[in-house]
Amino acid sequence: MTSAIVLGGSAGIGHAVVLKLLDRGHVVGVVARGKKRLEKMSAEFGDRVACQSADVADPQALRQAVGNLIRDLGAPAIWVNCAMATSFSPFSKVGPPEFQRIMDVTFMGQVNGTRLAIEHMASGRIICIGSGLSYRSVPNQAAYCAAKHAINGFSSSVRSELKRDDRDLDISLVQLPAVNTPQFDWALNRMAKKPQPAPPIFAPSVAAEGVMKAIDTGAREVFVGRSVLQLVFAQFILPAWMDKKMADSGVDAQKSDEPASRPDPVNLYDPVDYPARPEGSYSDDATDTGWIVDADYARLAVFGGGAILLFVLGLLIG
Secondary structure (H helix, E strand, O other): OOEEEEEOOOOHHHHHHHHHHHHOOOEEEEEEOOHHHHHHHHHHHHHHEEEEEOOOOOHHHHHHHHHHHHHHHOOOOEEEEOOOOOEEOOHHHOOHHHHHHHHHHHHHHHHHHHHHHHHHOOEEEEEEEEEHHHOOOOOOOHHHHHHHHHHHHHHHHHHHHHHHOOOEEEEEEEEEOOEOOOHHHHOEEOOOEEEOOOOOEEOHHHHHHHHHHHHHHOOOEEEEOHHHHHHHHHHHHOHHHHHHHHHHHOOHHHEEEEEOOOOOOOOOOOOOOOOOOOOOOOHHHEEOOOOEEEHHHHHHHHHHHHHHHHHHHHHHHO
C-alpha cells in the first residue's frame, strides 16, 4: 500500500487532497497545526491516516513530525505541499513581521517540505501547490502573491537539479484558481467586507483533481480552471492592461457583500477552531467542474495556434 504525505491537510485544499488519496487506497500522513482537526481525522479514518501537529514554517518541528510519520508509514511515494497563510490587507498596512510570517508559511513551508521529501523519497512525485496569482498578482495580497511567485522559481531550480542528479523524482506545480476554502473565514482581513474567492469560484474537489492529474502524469505544471489560463496568458500579452484592470477591480472582486465581523478569527500565528473539511463558506457559489490541463500543452496550443493563424493569414493576404 503506497503512502503519501500532505502538509496542510487538515482543512481546505489539503484536506480535499487527503480525501482523494484515501479514495485511491493510499495511507496518508497529515501534518498541520490544528490539533483538534487532526484528532477528528484520526477518529474518522483510523489507521488509514497518521497525523502530526507541526508548523511548516518551523523546519525543526516539521522534520520531527515527518520523521514520526515515516516511522509509522514508511517513505512516501507522494508528497503534497499545501499549507498557506495570507492577509487581505493593503501593503501599507502589513508590517514586516506579518509579511514575513506569510512568506514563511506559504513559501518557506514548501521549501522545508520539499527538502524533507528529497531526503526521504527514493522515487515518486512531489507536488507544490501554486496559484494563478503566481503569474498575475492582485492587490491586497502582496505577501501571498510574492510567496506564490517564489514557489515557481524555487520549483524550477530544484527540478533541474534533480534531473542533473538523475533522481527519480518529479516536481509538479499545480496552479489553482479561486477556491472555496476556509482561508476566507480565518485569514487576517482589514477590508470592510468579509473576503471571498474572486469569481469564478471552484470547489476544493476541483483543485484536488488537479493534484491527482499531476500525480498521475508527472506533468511539470498543471493549470486548474479557465480563469487561471486567462490570468496567465493575459499577463503575458497585456501586462500593463492587467495592472490597470487589477487597480480598477482587483480589490472589489475579493470582497463579499457581508460586513466583516470584528474581531475576526485569525489563523496567521495560531490555528483557529474550524471543522476538518475542505469547504469554506461559499459552497453555494462554487462550481464542482473546471478545466484541468497540462500547462506545457496549453502554451503550445496558444502560441503554436497563433503561429499557424498568422501563417494562414499570410497565405490569404499573399
